[in-house]
Amino acid sequence: MTNLITIPTTGDKITFIDGKLIVPNNPIIPFIEGDGIGVDVTPPMLKVVNAAVAKAYSGDRKIVWLEVYAGEKATKMYDSETWLPDETLAILQEYKVSIKGPLTTPVGGGMSSLNVAIRQMLDLYVCQRPVRWFTGVPSPVKRPAEVDMVIFRENTEDIYAGIEFKAGSDKAKAMIDFLINEMGASNIRFTENCGIGIKPVSKEGTQRLVRQAIQYAIDNDKDSVTLVHKGNIMKFTEGAFKEWGYELAREEFGASLIDGGPWCTLKNPNTGRDIIIKDVIADSMLQQILLRPAEYSVIATLNLNGDYLSDALAAQVGGIGIAPGANLGDEVAVFEATHGTAPKYAGKNKVNPGSVILSAEMMLRHMGWLDAADLLLKGMSGAIKAKTVTYDFERLMDDATLVSCSAFGDCIIEHM
Numbered sequence: 105m106t107n108l109i110t111i112p113t114t115g116d117k118i119t120f121i122d123g124k125l126i127v128p129n130n131p132i133i134p135f136i137e138g139d140g141i142g143v144d145v146t147p148p149m150l151k152v153v154n155a156a157v158a159k160a161y162s163g164d165r166k167i168v169w170l171e172v173y174a175g176e177k178a179t180k181m182y183d184s185e186t187w188l189p190d191e192t193l194a195i196l197q198e199y200k201v202s203i204k205g206p207l208t209t210p211v212g213g214g215m216s217s218l219n220v221a222i223r224q225m226l227d228l229y230v231c232q233r234p235v236r237w238f239t240g241v242p243s244p245v246k247r248p249a250e251v252d253m254v255i256f257r258e259n260t261e262d263i264y265a266g267i268e269f270k271a272g273s274d275k276a277k278a279m280i281d282f283l284i285n286e287m288g289a290s291n292i293r294f295t296e297n298c299g300i301g302i303k304p305v306s307k308e309g310t311q312r313l314v315r316q317a318i319q320y321a322i323d324n325d326k327d328s329v330t331l332v333h334k335g336n337i338m339k340f341t342e343g344a345f346k347e348w349g350y351e352l353a354r355e356e357f358g359a360s361l362i363d364g365g366p367w368c369t370l371k372n373p374n375t376g377r378d379i380i381i382k383d384v385i386a387d388s389m390l391q392q393i394l395l396r397p398a399e400y401s402v403i404a405t406l407n408l409n410g411d412y413l414s415d416a417l418a419a420q421v422g423g424i425g426i427a428p429g430a431n432l433g434d435e436v437a438v439f440e441a442t443h444g445t446a447p448k449y450a451g452k453n454k455v456n457p458g459s460v461i462l463s464a465e466m467m468l469r470h471m472g473w474l475d476a477a478d479l480l481l482k483g484m485s486g487a488i489k490a491k492t493v494t495y496d497f498e499r500l501m502d503d504a505t506l507v508s509c510s511a512f513g514d515c516i517i518e519h520m
């Protein structure tokens with residue numbers, strides 16, 4: 105395949121040595137602009153991050169950005185079939201920390217989603233999505249400040265893995281024959297025109313995710329980790345997720361049962377405070393987050409539940425226009441907005457760039473550049489308090505000033 109990516113002649117690689125991320129003062133950080141509103145939100149993100157870094161470190165530190173291609177832009181640059189070039193994946197792997205805009209999934213292509221493909225190919229098994237309220241953000245609920253949760257969504261398995269067979273295809277027919285004749289399945293309601301989806305959920309995949317969630321609760325002094333699942337119906341996938349999660353809490357973190365279990369508790373080794381490990385069934389969780397959000401802190405869940413929960417929770421604190429996220433593996437991290445490509449707004453300089461900007465804030469924190477991350481947050485809070493906001497907030501706020509996507513980025517910089 106053609107190589108179209110130009111590696112900068114300045115800057116140094118971020119490396120991972122002896123379990124630690126080593127970040128030079130001039131790190132090369134790859135970014136994918138993204139499809140749809142990617143052209144709108146990514147340039148302000150780069151500008152805001154550069155401004156925060158310049159202000160925090162007075163020129164001693166500077167990011168050297170490296171554009172890499174995926175999605176529609178890749179099909180224009182390489183060829184119409186190339187949505188995810190090999191060199192893009194290789195660079196995301198090699199440079200350790202990167203950030204991306206939203207990507208469209210090719211219709212009828214060989215993969216269920218480019219985003220899912222990136223997560224699977226780089227084994228970014230944690231999708232971490234913090235949800236908190238910024239003072240002044242319009243919300244549909246009465247007490248948005250009570251929402252302060254961090255979702256740990258398993259990012260490589262579940263029905264999201266993309267193992268599906270189209271109704272009527274030879275493969276679907278073969279699967280149905282196999283299920284009926286070899287596996288004794290008697291509950292496929294209509295066998296003729298029936299699509300099949302497979303939901304892999306493993307002990308290893310579950311426990312590495314739950315391990316990160318509990319470790320996060322320890323490191324950040326959180327008081328609970330909630331396993332969210334639909335184990336009453338899907339016993340050997342979602343139910344097993346719950347069991348394996350509890351087992352890990354007991355066996356690796358020394359949690360002890362509360363009143364005979366299955367809830368259990370462990371002492372935070374850093375603070376001595378209790379961390380409760382509990383579980384909630386997924387449908388019930390969707391009402392709990394609305395009615396009793398203060399009772400939840402860290403959430404560990406499967407891929408599809410996490411997808412639903414993260415958009416629902418984002419809505420409670422102002423919408424997916426400001427909901428950030430990170431895809432994390434053991435060495436590699438790719439930060440990305442929670443929202444998609446919002447095609448109807450593409451190129452209109454209208455949408456909220458807050459989601460990818462707050463994803464960049466997570467990235468700066470991941471790199472240990474805390475002063476720059478704090479400045480970025482200060483700028484975001486300041487712009488919102490001043491009521492200079494994009495259409496999504498302006499339509500719900502009294503006396504707000506409507507600004508464009510790029511102008512909101514500039515407002516953040518003014519308030520740093």
Ligand SMILES: NC(=O)C1=CN([C@@H]2O[C@H](COP(=O)(O)OP(=O)(O)OC[C@H]3O[C@@H](n4cnc5c(N)ncnc54)[C@H](OP(=O)(O)O)[C@@H]3O)[C@@H](O)[C@H]2O)C=CC1
Nearest residue numbers: 205206207208209219424425442443444445446455456496
């Ligand atoms: N990680 C990724 O790259 C993701 C990619 N996708 C892909 O994106 C495409 C479109 O998906 P769709 O379901 O429409 O979801 P989107 O998230 O793209 O958009 C849904 C709605 O959310 C609101 N919204 C989204 N982004 C913003 C923003 N930055 N600022 C303000 N409001 C925003 C808009 O609401 P309103 O109309 O009320 O203004 C928009 O119409 C699909 O191909 C999907 O697969 C989806 C999710 C994640």
Ligand SMILES: O=C(O)CCC(=O)C(=O)O
Nearest residue numbers: 209217218219220411442
């Ligand atoms: O990859 C996609 O198209 C959708 C992914 C998604 O909705 C998410 O990760 O939240």
Ligand SMILES: [Mg+2]
Nearest residue numbers: 411412415442
């Ligand atoms: Mg989603």
